[in-house]
Amino acid sequence: MSFCDQAVSGVANLKPYIPGMPVEELQRKYGVRNIVKLASNENPLGPPKAAIAAVALAAKEMARYPDGNGFSLKTALATKHQIAAEQITLGNGSNDILEIVARTFAEKGDEIIFSEHAFAIYGLVTQAIGATPIVTPAVNYGHDLTAMLKAITAKTKIIYIANPNNPTGTWLDPEDIKLFLEKVPEKVIVVLDEAYVEYLHTEENSIPWLQHFQNLIITRTFSKAFGLAGLRVGYSVSDPEVADLMNRVRQPFNVSHLALTAAVAALGDEAYLQQTREVNEAGMKQLIAGYEKMGLQYIPSKANFITVNVHTNALEVYDELLYEGVIVRPVANYGLPQHLRVSIGLAEENQQFLDALSGILGRG
Secondary structure, three states, rough: OOOOOOOOOOOOOOOOOOOOHHHHHHHHHHHHOOOOOOOOOOOOOOOOOHHHHHHHHHHHHHOOOOOOHHHHHHHOOOOOOOOOHHHHHHHHOHHHHHHHHHHOOOOOEEEEEEEEEOOOHHHHHHHHOOOEEEEOOOOEEEHHHHHHHHHHEEEEEHHHEEEEOOOOOOOOOOOHHHHHHHOOOOOOEEEEEOOOHOOOOOOOOOHHHHOOOOOOOEEOOOOOOOOOOOHHHHEEEHHHHHHHHHHHHHOOOOOOOOHHHHHHHHHOOHHHHHHHHHHHHHHHHHHHHHHHOOOOOOOOOOOOOEEEEOOOOOHHHHHHHHHHHOOOOHHHOEEEEEEEEEEEEOOHHHHHHHHHHHHHHHHH
C-alpha cells in the first residue's frame, strides 16, 4: 500500500518549499569557509541587542509553556498600531498566518487567487487544503490588480497580495490597493502580505484601512527588518471577528516564549530599525551599481533584496557561486529561470558576491 493513496487530496502532489541553503550545508558539501549568505532576505546586522538581552533573561523560563495568548506582544503591537489586541493573531512566522487564513476561510472546491511570480507559500497552502489556485499574469513582474478583479468568481474565497512582493520586490501604490479593495466583494478575504513593509522609505500604514474593509487581513513579520528570522514570529491584524475565527484555528503555543520576548524588545528598538533601513539603502545602491557595471538588468525593488537577470541559466550561475562561497537564490520555480534573487548584506558581503558574479559571467 502506498501512503500517497491515503493522503488528503492535494497533499501527495505537493512540492515542499525549499529554503535558502544554510551556511553549514555549504561548508559540509564543498568545504568552503569564507561564506556569505544572501539567499533568505535575512537582516545582515543580526538580531537587535535589546532582543538578545531579553532572550537571555527569558531563557530561565524555558521549562514552562509560553503564554498561549501572547498577551505582552499583542499589547505592544496594539499600542504601536493603535488598534485593539482582539484584532491580532500571532503566528510562527507570517507563513503560519498565511496558512491559518487558508484553513479558516477556504476548503476543497473553493478558489484562491494570487499573482504570477508571487510568494510560493500561497500556492502551497492552496494545494494543501484542496482548493483551486487561480494565478493571474504579472505586469512588470508585479501584481495586476485589474486581472485579479476579473478573476473573481462565485467560488473565490481568498486573494493573496504581497506588497512589496517576494521574489521580485515590486510595489503597488497604496491608492491602487484601496481602489481594488473597494471593488472586491465583501465575502472575499483579501490578505495583504507586508513582510517587507518596514523597508519602505516612507512606511505607508495600511492598518487604518481595516476600519473600512472587514474582509482585509494584513500580515507582517519579525523575520526581516526586525532581525528575528531564527525565532519565527509573525502576526496579522484584521477585524476582531475575523481574528477570532483565525485564533480558533491557530495552534496553541504556536509562538515560543523566547520569540514572544524577543519580539517585544525588537518592536521598541527604533534605532536598530533605522540602522537597518540605512544599511539596506546603501547595499541596494551598491548592488545596482555593480549590476549596471556588468550590463545586467534587474527588477527595481522596495524590499531587502534585488532580483537580477544574469542572461543565462541562473541555476548554473548559482551553482558556480556556491564554489565561490556565495549563497543566493535561484528563482526558476517562480517562472524566472534567468534570474537570481540576492538579499542585501553588509558592504563587504555584497562586494564578495559582485566580484564572484563578475568573474563567473566573465568566464562564460
